[in-house]
Amino acid sequence: MSLTPPRTRIVNLGLPKTGTTTLAHALKLTGLKVADFRIRRRQTTDTDLHGAYVARRFYDGYFNTGDPLSGLDDFDAFTEISSLRAGQSLWPQMDWGLIQAIRTHHPGVRFLASWREPRALSDSMLRWSDLGTERLPGSDIPGLPRGFGGTTAERIRWIEGHYAHLDALFQGDPAFLRYDLSDPAAPARIGAHIGRRLTWWGRANRNPHPARSTEGQAA
Numbered sequence: 001m002s003l004t005p006p007r008t009r010i011v012n013l014g015l016p017k018t019g020t021t022t023l024a025h026a027l028k029l030t031g032l033k034v035a036d037f038r039i040r041r042r043q044t045t046d047t048d049l050h051g052a053y054v055a056r057r058f059y060d061g062y063f064n065t066g067d068p069l070s071g072l073d074d075f076d077a078f079t080e081i082s083s084l085r086a087g088q089s090l091w092p093q094m095d096w097g098l099i100q101a102i103r104t105h106h107p108g109v110r111f112l113a114s115w116r117e118p119r120a121l122s123d124s125m126l127r128w129s130d131l132g133t134e135r136l137p138g139s140d141i142p143g144l145p146r147g148f149g150g151t152t153a154e155r156i157r158w159i160e161g162h163y164a165h166l167d168a169l170f171q172g173d174p175a176f177l178r179y180d181l182s183d184p185a186a187p188a189r190i191g192a193h194i195g196r197r198l199t200w201w202g203r204a205n206r207n208p209h210p211a212r213s214t215e216g217q218a219a
Contacts, residue, residue: 006108009069010077010194013093013166015159016131017124018078023114023201026187027077032195035072037080039147044074054163055083056091062098067105079114084135094142094162096169103175110194113166113178122155 010032012023024036039049039057049057049071058081060216068165072078073130083090085144092098102109126132144158163178177193179186185202 006106008076008108008195009098009102009106010108010110010112011112012077012079012103012112013099014112015093015121016080016082016084017128018114019122019203020198022116022181022201023112023190024077024079025202026190026198026200027079027194027196029200030198031205032076032196033072033074034077034079035075036078039075040123045066046071046074047077048158049074052091053083053088054078054081055092055173056088058098059090062101063120066101068092068098069106078184083186084131084139084141089139089141091142094165099169107131109175111170111173112190112193113163113176115163115178117180118159121159126152165168 010027010207014020014102018205021036024034027034035041035054039052039054041050041189058068058078059071062068064070081092098143099111108161121131125136132155133150133157134153136144138145141149141158143161144154148154163218166176177189179189183189187198191198
């Protein structure tokens with residue numbers, strides 16, 4: 001009797017501005033159906049999902065059925081799973097109960113953690129719309145309570161803490177891969193991890209504001 005292997009699902013636990021849109025585009029070009037931050041009408045015939053935030057759907061599934069991916073069978077991969085807008089601050093990548101539920105219900109899951117150097121990431125967050133100036137310091141976020149996150153040092157400490165936590169939780173787990181966005185070998189490492197060769201790797205959703213020095217910012 002042959003056993004059907006579990007379906008491979010891909011969930012990125014990285015923070016915003018770590019190349020999540022680049023990852024989404026690269027995975028789409030391999031033929032995967034990808035949900036990145038928000039589900040678009042063209043992606044599914046399920047009208048209940050049109051315009052839905054991935055983070056909210058994860059929590060709806062988690063609390064209503066126990067499975068965060070419930071109702072998301074149309075999608076193979078989820079590349080940006082947090083949401084900090086429209087009156088919600090949802091961070092599934094920081095919720096161990098939710099992550100463990102995905103592992104339990106989807107044994108074929110492959111976790112990624114997109115990463116970039118913390119100071120560069122902090123600067124990108126600062127330059128992206130009002131993310132670093134208003135939304136991060138003005139919201140309650142795991143590891144970054146309201147009133148924190150307005151300085152470079154605070155954002156870096158939060159960033160470092162998130163990835164250290166993931167490393168500790170997944171220590172030695174072959175289903176988890178943390179990769180550096182700037183690493184030339186990143187596409188090959190991701191492809192080997194998920195069992196698909198990436199045919200494209202570039203920069204999508206580029207920050208419209210030029211990089212600037214963070215020297216002298218409040219610490």
